[in-house]
Amino acid sequence: MSLLTEDAKGVYVIAVTPFKDNGELDLPSTDRMVDFYLEKGASGLTILGMMGEAPKLTADESRTFVRRVLARVAGRVPTVVGVSAPGFAAMGELSASVMGDGASGVMVAPPSTVRTDDQIISYYRMVADTLGPNTPFVLQDFPLSTTVQISPQVILKIVENQSTCVMLKHEDWPGLAKITALRKASGAGSRRISILAGNGGLFLPEELGRGADGAMTGFGYPEMMVDVCKTFAAGDAERARDIFDAYLPLARYEQQPGHGLAIRKHILAKRGAIASAAARKPASALSNADIAEIESLISRQERRLKEIN
Amino acid sequence: MSLLTEDAKGVYVIAVTPFKDNGELDLPSTDRMVDFYLEKGASGLTILGMMGEAPKLTADESRTFVRRVLARVAGRVPTVVGVSAPGFAAMGELSASVMGDGASGVMVAPPSTVRTDDQIISYYRMVADTLGPNTPFVLQDFPLSTTVQISPQVILKIVENQSTCVMLKHEDWPGLAKITALRKASGAGSRRISILAGNGGLFLPEELGRGADGAMTGFGYPEMMVDVCKTFAAGDAERARDIFDAYLPLARYEQQPGHGLAIRKHILAKRGAIASAAARKPASALSNADIAEIESLISRQERRLKEIN
Amino acid sequence: MSLLTEDAKGVYVIAVTPFKDNGELDLPSTDRMVDFYLEKGASGLTILGMMGEAPKLTADESRTFVRRVLARVAGRVPTVVGVSAPGFAAMGELSASVMGDGASGVMVAPPSTVRTDDQIISYYRMVADTLGPNTPFVLQDFPLSTTVQISPQVILKIVENQSTCVMLKHEDWPGLAKITALRKASGAGSRRISILAGNGGLFLPEELGRGADGAMTGFGYPEMMVDVCKTFAAGDAERARDIFDAYLPLARYEQQPGHGLAIRKHILAKRGAIASAAARKPASALSNADIAEIESLISRQERRLKEIN
């Protein structure tokens, strides 16, 4: 597979990890899910992310799942694998394994223990050394989860120091000013890397307007992000916003902390992308009231989409 | 002024604190803002909340501002005053002062140092003792900000123990299951208190569906919350959602952590509710890109409101 | 190997993980370290704990290290293995593996995401289910690191619910009142479990006085804890304090957050327990000034020990 580069754009869907009702990895659903995401227009996939229940897999399961995804993708789009780990030995081992299996790059978030600018810069120097010169990596900037605040200057320093840092997963909420600052810097000579936006796409129109190259996040309707990105790229920002607005009520609902994964898996199962909405413990479960709200939001969404088409 | 009771419903707007461009309290704007909120249909006001820049006021300024608001409200609606404080002496002093000035009740969030169920229950026992038997209070449940997780059982215990606890400001994000659990308990004999939803109203339709009595939060267009609550109370949940959806893109934008107050004040100033959007340091400022995004969202919102009316 | 029981007492040393200077696992030093701890009087060993650099090992390395330790211990004392993990699949897999290899029990700290009393109780129910009915476990109560506050009532509830919970690693700093409350409860009919104290032994005399059964922690001079526990058990509390006081200046120095492991490994290497003080990245390194301070503390400690003997 070709490696991830600074030119990456479009929508890299953060994939879920499908389980059977009994909690086992569901490999046939893994195939179906890959097909589903690609049919909806994904430009890439990201697996073993925080919403991918990576920490709930055993090491063997992780390997099995990664291989299954890569085999099904079969090089049609790049696949990024989350390899964040508390220690570099495990990170290096996982990274070498998935790159050997055909991944296009890996993604690393900082541990909550790095705080000062220098600590963050040093951490990513160790990350780059651990991954080696042939493994492109994505810097995941997600302070709501990591509690690590990374300033634009620090990102630029990491980009300057580490030539294998080719992408920013932008998840500082929403951090529009950060995108503007980074794009201004790359306009002024700093190496330009890809910026894909996170946060469930809830700020996608504004992020694209500020210079993001697309999105790397999840949503039960990934076609929203694909259509918004394409329409925006085609120059019709108002139309892109119309599409975005139609999906926003459900996207907002899916973004509930601690509950979003259950909602996303419910929608994906309902849409046939996976066989079961089961998540591994600890996991939240949907109540009847939750499900009724989701149904209502979906039917309103469908109605609204018809109105604008 | 009549005191806050368990029957409170509707929209209690979290008011901003208006400053002049030079940073001084703007008392004429305070009057105008009160009028604005009441014209838009507020059932009550809440002042000196977290978004009210309370910690940036001196003790004298707090007193001056509270008196000005109460004088302008003149008993037309209840006014709740935030009195959260690291110590009970200051909390008791502020509470006695504002109740003496005519406030209807006070609001208290727990400090981040209380963690276990017992610590939270004990804390609110001390709160109730400090406030005294004649001061109704609002329990502010806002874990994203306080880091204190309060389970439904703990809320019910506080309600049982403290007869002066008459309202929950529900800001567990979004914590729909918590509303359901509390309403089920009050159906089964627990004292029923008012539940008003927070979080900028971003989950208002669902919260009303679960049993909330209204909202206590801020937004540059408080009429959204008023109209949604009224329409929902009138039995037209779909119409309430139509209204909600029309405002959602801007409401979402205004809910940016660390940036929302600047956006809200910009909108309020633009709408003539206050003279200046100035906030006291430390404060974020809007860039030209921010302002252009707000303008675009407002014009789209106006168009959409016309379509549904 | 016999299983860990509620009657465990004495000193369970939290073992380090020895590495060579090049960062590889040092298996010969692992043998030497085991011998060293047992010679110094350890009643048990605990491996793969937070100070054991467990997160820096690959899954294979963890397995290799555990097997090497268990082989060397050869059933002379019980060995506890830390199996805390973000997900139950990995926890269950590691636990089954080490119990199969001959461990006597496992230790589990709660993730920082569980906060309310009910969440903590539920979490340990899932832990016990995951580990199964034949795996005794240690509840690690270490709020300074986990940010999870566990009240005595919650611990008692876990003890009541989960018969496989046989020990508390007490590391609420120093939480003397918690030991008193737990011992009062076990005097009043609650199942009595073993309580071993942590925090580098810095409150060991007081913890023993409150009812702790010993210590489970690390220190470059584990004989301090052994001698204090033995002397205390023999009824000579003042003599136990004399011993404790002699070691306290160095024990205090070793307890520096973020720096303690480097100090401990330096001392162990100096004493011949391991070949190299190397720690895996990210790791702090000792400066010349640090080393001079350690040398000075050791020589003063030796002098003081002579005075009291």
Added chain:
Amino acid sequence: MSLLTEDAKGVYVIAVTPFKDNGELDLPSTDRMVDFYLEKGASGLTILGMMGEAPKLTADESRTFVRRVLARVAGRVPTVVGVSAPGFAAMGELSASVMGDGASGVMVAPPSTVRTDDQIISYYRMVADTLGPNTPFVLQDFPLSTTVQISPQVILKIVENQSTCVMLKHEDWPGLAKITALRKASGAGSRRISILAGNGGLFLPEELGRGADGAMTGFGYPEMMVDVCKTFAAGDAERARDIFDAYLPLARYEQQPGHGLAIRKHILAKRGAIASAAARKPASALSNADIAEIESLISRQERRLKEIN
């Protein structure tokens, strides 16, 4: 009173705030306490610090207490007042008030919301602007409490930018390497400010060895810190350590998080420095077991002090 300068050295005792048993400010005890600290050799006093229960006082009480202390000190030593506040209006008002009353300087810790290097540097620029050019200030670096990590480079930048920053209250636990880095920088041309160590003096010998000018912290026996500093300054580091070691068991005991203030006030009351050990709610209370442990530690301390004298 003369202003605080970069040449400050010795022991600035963090004073408690004395209350009567009924919770009122105890002004006669305030006088007695000031006398006690000065008799024990304090080079300065610091009031309204975190351990001074500042947040539990009303604004009026703070003013009354500060004036009483300043009147009793009567210019014999410098007095520093803690003015940390969530907003600059309150900070500026309190600072102007206490400097007008005769304080020698103020102390400011950063709020937990500032995280990146730039945010910290900007925050202290706003602090210096708020305090004005005639108010020397102490930078309080206490990450365990504030969660803000300040690197040596950031401290040096603040020192460079803000000429009124004259002292570092060093409470990064224990952060010996930070003192070394700062002293190396001041040897190389950076403006040299005073560094006084915190953390209950638990690392005082090492901190002095690294270049600290003394201590700014509290302990029921402030003469320990005074004697250690004087003996160290006189060139007898081993003798300074002997004194330190004699007090260490009790100093360690007093440093229990959340419990230390109750212990300190108990000792001060026992020694006659204040009339009552009462602390304002929320406060921990000593059990009989706690008191017995303190008594035992004090009698051992007295015995040991005799042995070394």
